[in-house]
Amino acid sequence: MTADTDVPPIVDVPLTPDVPPIVEMRGITIRFPGVLALDHVDFVLRPGEVHSLMGENGAGKSTLIKALTGVYQVDSGSITVAGSPRTFTSTADAQAAGISTVYQEVNLCTNLTVGENVMLGHEPRRGGAIDWRATHAEAARHLQSLRLSIDPRSLLSTHSIAVQQLVAISRAMVTEAKVLILDEPTSSLDRDEVDQLFAVIRELRAAGVAILFVSHFLDQVYEISDRITVLRNGSLVGEHPIAELPRDALVTKMIGRALDDLDALSRTAHRTVDRSGEPLLRAEGVGKRGVLEPADLEIYPGEVVGLAGLLGSGRTELVRLLCGADRADAGQVAVHGTPVKMTSPRHAIDHRIAFSSEDRRGEGVVADLTVAENIVLGIQARRGWARPIRKSEQDAIVAEYVEALGVRPANPDAVVGNLSGGNQQKVLLARWLATSPELIILDEPTRGIDVGAKADIQRKVAELSAQGLAVIFISSELEEVLRLAQRIAVLRDRRKIGEVDSSETDLDGLIDYLANEGKGSAA
Amino acid sequence: MTQIWKHRLFWPLAALITLIVVNSVARPRFLTITVRDGQLYGALIDILRNSAPLMLVALGMTIVIATRGIDLSVGAIMAVSGAVALTVIDGSNDPGNLGTVLVAVVVAVLVALVLGAWNGFLVAVLGIQPIIATLVLMLAGRGVALLITGGFITTVNSAPFSYIASGYLTVLPFAFFISVAAIAALALVERRTALGVLTEAVGINPEASRLAGVRSRGIVWGAYILSGVLAGVAGVIYASNIKAADANAAGLFIELYAILAVVLGGTSLAGGKFSIAGTVVGVLIIQTLGSTILFLGVPSAQSPVFFAVVVVVVVVVQSPRVRRALGSMTRRRPSTTAPDQERTKVAA
Amino acid sequence: MSTTTTTPAVRVERASSPVESFLARHAAMIPSFAAVVILVLLLAGAEAFLRGDFITARNMSALLLDNAYLLILAVGMTFVILTAGIDLSVGSVMAFTGILGAQLLVSGIPVWIAVPAMLAGGAAIGLLIGVLVQYFNVQPFIASLAGLFLARGLAFVVSLSSIRVEEPGVLWLQQTRFRLGDWYLTPTGIIALLTVAVAVFVLHLTRFGRTIYAIGGNEQSARLMGLNVARTKVAAYVISGFCGGLAGLALTAYSGAGYPRNGIGTELDAIAAVVIGGTLLTGGRGYVLGSLIGVLVFGTIKTIISFMGAEQAWMQIIVGALLLLFIVVQRVIVARSERRR
Structure with a gap:
């Protein structure tokens, strides 16, 4: 968990309640090994309201919900339901107390x-x-x-x-249920279905049911909610009636502002990129039904293209289709002008495209292997098992990247699972750089890692792109994207809504674009 | 070196040494090795010799388990390979000829290879759960072996064939050298090439391996082929030992003992990191325990009770629940075992 | 990528044909129907081949009698497999409880103590397996493997050789013939059929039974739905162990003796029968009645082979081949239903 907030959390005192709350969570703290998942969070839910819980990935929404539904035990804090203090040890307990959950x-x-x-x-x-x-x-x-x-x-x-x-x-x-928790209920519904769901939600609200609503779709949040609670990095940012929290204020609160010391990094975005020749990669109409509407994207050697959008906007989905991690059912990808088949990660690697997944543990590092083994895994996979990398060669590669990226501990034989998130990320970056790619796709490489490692990784990206490497960079932290990318493709609600030149915009401009551009159905 | 007890081979080795000490105290002759005609004899030598089939099967099982798989068909493959070898020798004009025996062994092992490839096909290509996929051959394999031998226990009298299990190469039993050769070859291939680490990568995190470009299908397939081949050789040794092909008894329950040996050796059934040395120790523990039980005057038929207790103790000690309890007692850093993966997802 | 990848579906109910709506309701029954078809084909084929000498009252009655123990085991196994588990111990449990009962009776213990002791012995081993699976996160395969070792070893601890049973109460189970024309039914057959009936009731008409299905369908969901997953899962293994004890009784009555080598490999026969009967090894789909059909298919193949004087080896090969066929078919069904989502 990072503490990169310069705005102190504004803990609003709950508005004068006209009805006693049905759920009152006070000072909820939950700790996982090495992570403070929730840090003294307050949350109040009243009968007959739709209350949206907002926050980016890792903000603690799911953890808070699981604390309320008895999946997780709280380390400290109190939960009061209908006036009586409760300790839930299972979902059955919570259900018996009138709390029902519909999961994503x-x-x-x-x-x-x-x-x-x-x-x-x-x-x-x-x-x-x-x-x-x-x-x-x-x-x-x-x-x-x-x-x-x-x-x-x-x-x-x-x-x-x-x-x-x-x-x-x-x-x-x-x-x-007296309390209905809807965790991303609309993520797979189309517009009509959402309308129907919302009609039901309104009826339930009228009947006095308290509804906790979680969605990444801003439009829907503004359409249905009465009140919003924002979390960031496991802390409460604030609770607001919907009318008092405009969209861009909400996005700012969710995303926060990065520490200034990163601004010491020169804005590589202002470097001009030669886009006269053939693009390194050109995607036309790449999409997948129900996952991403067909989108175009071009990237040139030496260019950093940022993808901006909230979680669930389709930014991850787009790059997974580009590199064959998932199969697209529409569109065409060309590398150096030649159309290529891109149906497995092997194809991408063969075309010198590297993809580093956002799910560092699940899809990135091989936790039980050592730093050295993880770093050479990419090269080794390309070579095949029969041509092992000589020990001396391996040592040289590993030493080079451990040094260049500042992996700590600088011990090639350390087990990767025991490293901090930031150092795991560096190991992953090393794995991909060692395969000498022409394009590297980094999905949330800086999420949940400490500030120092974050700066290291950003510096490395800037340096490599200056040397001609093409980079697709995804981050929830828009400042980071602005700082690194020359061009930013913006996605919302599983659709690419446009591109902005980062030298022509700033954070507020980008947030505005992200929240409002092409808004048809704005409530 | 206070970390020595944390070494993954510590507990298996400690168990083995304890067994040996208990045995040598209880029966001093246990450690005695006599020399007759320049050949070594004794309880320890017997353990080395008799463990050969289990050793081979357990080695193959280790690699299969490392890929997150399991091979239940090894016993049946042993039965088939023994039946094939015996039938070839029995059908030849000159059963005592070395050439005949060589041909028989090669054919038997080739048949085992095909059976292993079949398992691998079901698992790696069709994507069938390993337990179920290998169950098919576990069931049908013995039937095939029975058909090959015509339902009888084929016996042969062939000196070169008997030599495989009972003969001595210089001072030690030939079967022991087969074990050693298999261990050495496997250790060499797995650890001197990149096969071992790629196998572990596939077993630990299949998705990360896929995204890293590892061709996991071939690796998984190869593991089952290896397991088949080693089971085939084990079947030949077994048949040579009893100088007959017994389709019903050959390799009976060996899959269970092999899995036990692998687990005893510290390789997790969840796949991933594997230890060839650990499996070797595990096999020796099982063989020594068997010998001990026999020595205690317990009929060998009752020995499964002891093994059941060993299995229960091992799995309970390895279970997340007990580990967590132990961990909170000794304040160790949180381990990264499977159940903890859920925790890492809380940030999502 | 934690979002579910789905196609936006039209939520309009199609006016479907009766056939379609039947399939929509009963898709899970298709494998069991296939088993019925196979059984009918087998019977018809044997009848034609043996020129009408196969489907006789005597043969069909013997089919149930000879396979009563397997049917009981298959019923217990169905519970476990429906929860996506497996129980390798049942063959050994049957041997253990059989020899235990025989030993108790020979020692002069009255039958009304000996028989409950057999059933309790089986259930106890099932309980051990269930606790290992549920509370110690041991894979069902390994936990039941420990149960297999334990039961087999204990069988030999009780006695190294077979023990004849003279107890009239036990022999009555086997020797009594309730006749209807040339058809007959033994008490062991009745016990087996009653086991099936009770299992059908429990699985389809009690909350416990539906929880078994829910766990097999999605254990995580079952837990989040507030169902008592832990208790139900342990109970499934206890039921399987209990059925092992009951099968031990049936087999002891059938063979008139307890024998510690009984039932080696019978767990595989039981699993095969369950799978052939249309229960998915991945859990959540299948029927006890399907397992009944599976056992009958199994028994019929065995009878046909002995009628034809062919090698018994063909039994294993044919059952293995059928198992493979069903596994591949199930794999295709599962893959298709996944793609549809």
């Missing part, structure tokens, strides 16, 4: 019927046996209340994710 990844059982998923654990029984007729009738009634007329006897897996999401909400209603 639908947490239902696709092998069962719709009706069962709605009623599981609450089936009406007669003489010790489940009364299926009554179960399905009751399920149908709950589905109807969400205006969902589907056969409760049909298998859940035969329905779209959108329907499954609504089924999950129906399930939450079976327990007559």
